[in-house]
Amino acid sequence: MTHQLTALLDTLLPGDGADWPAAGAHGLAARTTALASGVPNGAEALAAVLAALPTAFDTFAQPQREDVLRRIEAEESARFVAVITATYNAYYTDPAIRDIIERMTGYPNRPPQPEGYDLDPFDESLLDAVKARGPIWRSVD
Amino acid sequence: MTQTADVVIIGAGAAGLAFAWAVAAPNLKVLVLEAGGFVDQRRAPSLEPDWELALQTTYNANPNVRRGPADYPVEDNDSAIRPAIFNAVGGSTIRWGAHFPRLRPSDFRRRTLDGVAADWPLSYADLEPYFDLNDTMMGVSGLAGDPANPPRSPRSCPPLPLCPATRRLAAAFDRLGWHWWPSDAAIISRAREGRAACNNCGPCGVGCPRHARASADVAYLAAAMARGVELRANTTVTKLDRSGGHVTKVRYVDANGPGYVSCGEVVMAGNALGNARLLGGIIDNPLFGKGLMLHPTAIVTALFDDHPQSWRGAFAAALVSQEFYESKKTHGFTGGFQLQALRGQGPLTTALGGYGLRLPWGENHAQEFAARFGRSLSLTVTCDDLPEYVNQIALHKTLTDRHGLAVPRMIYRVGENSQKILEFGIARASEALREAGARQIAVNPLTRNGGFHLMGTARMGADDKVSVTDAQGRVHGMRNLSIIDASTFVTAAAVNPTPTLQAIALRAGTAMREGYSAKRATR
Numbered sequence A: 001m002t003h004q005l006t007a008l009l010d011t012l013l014p015g016d017g018a019d020w021p022a023a024g025a026h027g028l029a030a031r032t033t034a035l036a037s038g039v040p041n042g043a044e045a046l047a048a049v050l051a052a053l054p055t056a057f058d059t060f061a062q063p064q065r066e067d068v069l070r071r072i073e074a075e076e077s078a079r080f081v082a083v084i085t086a087t088y089n090a091y092y093t094d095p096a097i098r099d100i101i102e103r104m105t106g107y108p109n110r111p112p113q114p115e116g117y118d119l120d121p122f123d124e125s126l127l128d129a130v131k132a133r134g135p136i137w138r139s140v141d
Numbered sequence B: 001m002t003q004t005a006d007v008v009i010i011g012a013g014a015a016g017l018a019f020a021w022a023v024a025a026p027n028l029k030v031l032v033l034e035a036g037g038f039v040d041q042r043r044a045p046s047l048e049p050d051w052e053l054a055l056q057t058t059y060n061a062n063p064n065v066r067r068g069p070a071d072y073p074v075e076d077n078d079s080a081i082r083p084a085i086f087n088a089v090g091g092s093t094i095r096w097g098a099h100f101p102r103l104r105p106s107d108f109r110r111r112t113l114d115g116v117a118a119d120w121p122l123s124y125a126d127l128e129p130y131f132d133l134n135d136t137m138m139g140v141s142g143l144a145g146d147p148a149n150p151p152r153s154p155r156s157c158p159p160l161p162l163c164p165a166t167r168r169l170a171a172a173f174d175r176l177g178w179h180w181w182p183s184d185a186a187i188i189s190r191a192r193e194g195r196a197a198c199n200n201c202g203p204c205g206v207g208c209p210r211h212a213r214a215s216a217d218v219a220y221l222a223a224a225m226a227r228g229v230e231l232r233a234n235t236t237v238t239k240l241d242r243s244g245g246h247v248t249k250v251r252y253v254d255a256n257g258p259g260y261v262s263c264g265e266v267v268m269a270g271n272a273l274g275n276a277r278l279l280g281g282i283i284d285n286p287l288f289g290k291g292l293m294l295h296p297t298a299i300v301t302a303l304f305d306d307h308p309q310s311w312r313g314a315f316a317a318a319l320v321s322q323e324f325y326e327s328k329k330t331h332g333f334t335g336g337f338q339l340q341a342l343r344g345q346g347p348l349t350t351a352l353g354g355y356g357l358r359l360p361w362g363e364n365h366a367q368e369f370a371a372r373f374g375r376s377l378s379l380t381v382t383c384d385d386l387p388e389y390v391n392q393i394a395l396h397k398t399l400t401d402r403h404g405l406a407v408p409r410m411i412y413r414v415g416e417n418s419q420k421i422l423e424f425g426i427a428r429a430s431e432a433l434r435e436a437g438a439r440q441i442a443v444n445p446l447t448r449n450g451g452f453h454l455m456g457t458a459r460m461g462a463d464d465k466v467s468v469t470d471a472q473g474r475v476h477g478m479r480n481l482s483i484i485d486a487s488t489f490v491t492a493a494a495v496n497p498t499p500t501l502q503a504i505a506l507r508a509g510t511a512m513r514e515g516y517s518a519k520r521a522t523r
Helices: A002-012 A029-037 A042-051 A062-075 A077-092 A095-105 A124-133 B014-023 B110-114 B124-138 B164-176 B216-226 B271-279 B347-351 B365-372 B416-435 B498-522
Strands: B004-010 B030-033 B230-232 B236-243 B246-254 B257-268 B297-303 B319-321 B337-342 B376-383 B392-400 B406-411 B440-444 B481-483
Touching (some): A002 A029, A002 A077, A029 A077, A042 A077, A062 A077, A077 A095, A077 B347, A124 B164, B004 B271, B014 B030, B014 B124, B014 B216, B014 B257, B030 B257, B124 B216, B124 B498, B164 B319, B164 B376, B216 B230, B236 B257, B257 B271, B297 B416, B347 B365, B376 B416, B416 B440
Parallel strands (some): B004 B030, B004 B257, B030 B230, B257 B481
Antiparallel strands (some): B246 B257, B297 B376, B297 B440, B319 B337, B392 B406
């Protein structure tokens, strides 16, 4: 079934042919399976979606594959969402994908801590206009 | 092991630990029982590359999804909003954004001012010293002088900084002539003993390894224990024994099996859901459980063409607009709302939808991700919520949890007034974000997972015919039972409740301590 899973992932996240790789070709089948298995009913959802694929799914072109998946999405909504979640989880926590994100957006490929970011001082002059308006709260006295 | 106590507090969250510290005194045995365990924030998920996965699992705000060892099921089929609570030492402040606004004076006088709900049996002025005391304990960054609120004491730390996205929002508010102010945040911008200053990392909601972001355990636990308070974690209270107007025993189960504590005072601090599990059959007031208020929240998200890298900085504690906070006849509703800035999220959370819709799978996914990640800024529309009796916490008639306690039912629908506020607020938030330069606006008209502010169900009041507790949280008709969390709120206001519920807990704890002291002096 690995080739079917790879085809499924490539259909869900096909990349853009330039900067972003397709999820299946990027080798995320095992990671996706593991992440799906880590949540209640996740493994069952992935198995059900794979079982619903036509045998020749991996030979279809992308538009045909998307048609197949949209039918499954409509019929098996909850399971399909579980598969999407596992797929996105695998893709966006993958170190190589995070390298691409860093290169394209500046979001560093490291955990938020312990490094964090600079804590610049607050510029109080930004508040001049607000202060000039005076109080706007209701007094109860 | 202690089997008697002068004061037993059930729940070690924001209210329970503040109360414990305030009530503690020499020769007074104060015991806190908490179903959850300790959370070591020094090892928070934000230290790991996969930190965003924790938001779906161990740090998921919904206990029905998280299913941690201390979580009990909540039946929410009849609620438009799902529960968002955390069961641990520190309670839901383990999982919060630490936005730290106070209720306003008018929030305590809605009957007199607007003819709705009821007046509180206490005032802003009554709470002010406890607000200040709590700010000192929690550690608050911010700036005094906000024209939308009464004057307040200087904040202990300067405000957290704005980022490029929130700066353009502030400028938009200025152009519209609307109020904005840097948030009071329970996140320190300067180091203090045992706590480093915030380093602007962003995901405060998964715990703070620097202890810059306060939580009840970080702020109060050590101080309470230094005063002699005993805390027992992983200890689930299963039953209160009652004899007449007295609670005589608090029964619990821990790793050693069942046990009980005989006690003088019993103080409930387990939130409206947790309290209801134990107080069925103890409080026979028909008002108990009724009038649940939740702050229905819409989230309006702007997407910018350029790339302001909006992931930098505390996700929920940048700035707030209270331009539309107070009642105004021309609005067509009573009460108002707060607009609270929310920064952009991490890459995975962005892909999964963040505050709005999940990114589409398929051919356009990569393009959509590139168009959204780091380019978003959101505003909450945090609505005032009237106490309507149809909104309530009830107990399931047949379902029980693993301890045999009835499963609480959250029954809530968005009231007509709240819906009007939401619609007006969404329009105003959209207007502000467009003024800030948004290319595209996305609206989440109601945050389904937004049941984080559980207020009401045990309203305080001077008249025992129309309230459940008095102003100190003492349950009418009971001699030694108090409720000191946001369950006692009379009105919801339109701001996050934690500073106010903690001020109420400090005031009630102080009064109880002084009561003990007076009794002993007269013996």
